[in-house]
Amino acid sequence: MTVHDKATTALSRRSLLKGGAGLVLGAYVVRADRLLAQAPAAPKINIAPNTFLIIKPDNTVTVLSKGIEFGQGPFTGMATLVAEELDADWSQMRADHAPSNPELYKNLAFGIQGTGGSTAIANSYIQMRQVGAAARQMLVAAAAETWQVPAGEITVENGVIKHASGKEGRFGEFAEKAMAMPAPADPKLKDPSSFKLIGKEGVVKRLDSADKTNGKAFYTLDINEPDMLTVLVARSPKFGGKVASFDATAAKAVAGVVDVKQVPTGIAVYAKGFWPAKMGREALKIVWDDSKAEKRGSAELLQQFRGLSKTPGKVVKAQGDFDGSMAKGGRVVEVEYVFPYLAHAAMEPLNAYLKWDGDSAYARYGCQFPTPDHMAISKVLGLPIEKVKIDVLLAGGSFGRRAQQTTHQAVELAEVAKAIGPGKGVKLVWTREDDMRGGYYRPYSIHRMRGVVRDGKIEAWSDTIVSQSIMKGSFFEAVMFKDGLDPTSYEGSHETPYEVANFKCDMHQVDVGVPVLWWRSVGHTHTGYAVEAFVDELLEAAGKDPVEGRLELMANKKPRHAGVLKAVAELADWKNYKVPEGRARGVAVVESFNTFVAQVVELSMTDDGPKVHKVWCAVDCGVAVNPDIIRSQMEGGIGFGLGHILYAEQTLDAGRPVAGNFDTYRSLRINEMPEIEVTIVKSTEKPSGVGEPGVPPLGPAVANAMAKLGIGRPRQLPVVPGASA
Amino acid sequence: MTLFKQSMLALAAGTLAAGLLAFVAPGFQADAATDTAVNAAKLQPVSAFAKIKSKNERSVALFQEVGKVIQSPRCMNCHPATERPTQTDRMRPHIPLVVRGEGGVGAAGGLACSTCHHEANFDAANVPGNPKWALAPAEMAWQGKTLGQICVQIKDKQRNGGKDMAALVHHMAEDELVGWGWNPGGNRTPAPGTQKQFGELFKAWADSGAVCPKG
């Protein structure tokens, strides 16, 4: 069980909703082991077609996706699972978001409604097929009743219901009757050998492509209700600063500004449209109280983290005798890897809409964690849960940013609505600069790696991590922490695929006043780099080939790691390929979220840093539901990983985040994107996610290729620093 | 030298402090549309050079004063050594990637300068602009050259757009794109002095025989 699955059972819906509108979710969360003991053997899973499907008279079947669509493909994925068992024709399938309702739409991996941890397909694979199978059975029963023939004589194919007598009909005609029937408790599922859509190439196309090419796709920022106010909040330039005093005279004089109110996070400017709100905000005069603010700069953090990394931390895992083995001497390697704060910088900055009339509230936005957000809004507005409604909209990317352990955006949204009073719709918008300087970054981290090679063998390995906890202080802390440590800081470091007799992983969990958050592949963003760059360095010291050496270290105990590694070596022709002059290749393999990914990178050097020409990628995510979406997620993960490894960092100048926009937070562009070849390893294991796992191997594969080129593995990221200078 | 090369050299020197380079406190960057930058450096008036007795030496000194403007990032950024302009006071490569193209206004079908740069500076978007916004032709490249080389190039009709000295003086003193260098908008540091002073210095240099610095 990974740390992510564990939230599952622990954070059950019951534990969240018990006690009504509690914001401090942690108060309702009992210890994980007790919850596990109390959990029913088979938790109730909603497979009722009438809550997941809308079958219209025009025969379209709309699947309500529990998971938010922000590019990773759950609309298409959910529809594939349903259509497969429903025997629908792909052309009749549609998808939309399920509204917030944890009872009906909880993520079975979390126990609450929410998207994250690359769980969308994994937690829905059986459930959504059952929904499809149940619906099929009900449609057949409805047709049988209408035609007065035995249900057993009816077949369904490509959306057509048929009887040998020649009777024929489509879903639309029977939908009303069918959906009124009780859903079968345990509908029979197809044998995978008869799948027509799942795992098939070229049959399923994304459902959301067309609207995303003609401007019709509707995002939160596009909400434009007649009397709506656009709200920008002036927040402290330093994290933890508070408003000491403010003068809104000039702001209120800006044409289009309707009002200015103080809210817990700062000063809110309400205006008719974005631009007046922005002008009004710029006209505010605010004195900030920085007495409790984080005032350190990046250089000071580096000094502190580096100092700590040289001292023993709390042991996460140890085996053998690391110190004893090191004392015996040999080729000792000690390296430090420094990882910067990273912003998610999704294309659509954070924003959300809420209308509160005093008795009820209706929110619409790209909400990634509906259940906690739902509770937060009801708490702030003093409304019972059932008086709050959230509709989930498409989001312009997230990469973790919209999955907020603190529900900070939902709280601020409700606060700005409350401050102006009932009856007015408010659209709370973060500018790009707000988004970039607003914290919730990938934690700043250092890994100090030490190891020894004797007689061509890696005898000892240690990884001392210094990082900041993502979950500390949030409702996750009570159930997810292990021995006082946040497992998302060390996931991947304490259990590597490599057998080393003398092993130690220890950690310093440091408090910094900068809010942090999971960022596409979470801890693996740094642990994957540390482990895979270091093993490569040790293998180099041992005189071993990077692929062969890794396979040896896996000692036949890691078949899926070995599987993708061999697959990518074959795809890239690792053994025989003559790398052109001036270029080099590097490899890495990382498991994250139960998915295994290996990548080979080929690069050369330019004045502007490494130029990655091509990436070969092998992925094992169990049963591949939508092969083309898996490929696209690997491509996107590679590009996302590459851009950040090469160019991105958020630095602090006396506590102020420096990078504010894409001119100072450099993003990968098309001219920097490598060619990519992906192979999906055939598997009958249950499906696992693909949204995040494409990211972690890319960085270390780049580093290892740079080493091969004689430049050395970057010890501090990004590889090309200075965009924010 | 690019930042990347700097940090790689430091790495090659075997020091973990390489990373520190990246952290040498970058100044806090204000949002668009905040304070305008000023240039503390001033230009000396033409009269200040009268005390130099040798005409040749005076001419060279005048050009060195002119060079304070020519070598400011405001001018150099659009006289790049390659087909790609640089930007900001640090003169880093222009992002996004743009190239000179025909007429210095960008590649055909690619990103024309006018995709982002319009008739005037637009501080609300932190984008500078000017009606004549364009890259200097390749033969007028200044980056990577010494002041002496730039001087010789400026006088060379093959490499200055066929201008005689009178036309050059007029260009420096009157051209509106040259003038942008003192009104760059946003937080860009303007060229030192004023265009008027610059024009006077350039004319005085021309009148003194237009002697170029050595090297």
Added chain:
Amino acid sequence: MAAFALKINGQTRQVDVDPNTPLLWAIRDGAGLMGTKYGCGVAQCGACTVYVDGQTVRSCSLPVSAVGNSEVTTIEGLDSKEAKAVQAAWVALDVPQCGYCQSGQIMSATALLNLNPAPTDRDIDLAMNGNICRCATYVRIRAAIHGAAKTLEG
């Protein structure tokens, strides 16, 4: 505040905004056309790309007061054969992920094919690198542009 009569997609639309308002916000909040996206506000990401008199422009970088009588075309008004070929190629390859940047990508790609019917990879780099896609759909954007060029040729 001032009244501007903007010609957008062949229609005249009255917007009442501050003259310094970027065209982007006049299009979105003023004219209510939401296909043109806000991504950075500083001409770095290309999500707000429109045409002004046929010329590709980042609508965040141009004050509404500078538009005058120019014809503005947004994603909603795209209907050239190049645009249709580009959109079809995007759908055929399932290019978009989150989709938020894609209006801008489509505008830039269409403009490229208008001026250069057979772009090389380098031409694509030069035309498209002003459009950031944080989902990094770049491999497919490139392939789709080549694909669209091929359909137009045939």
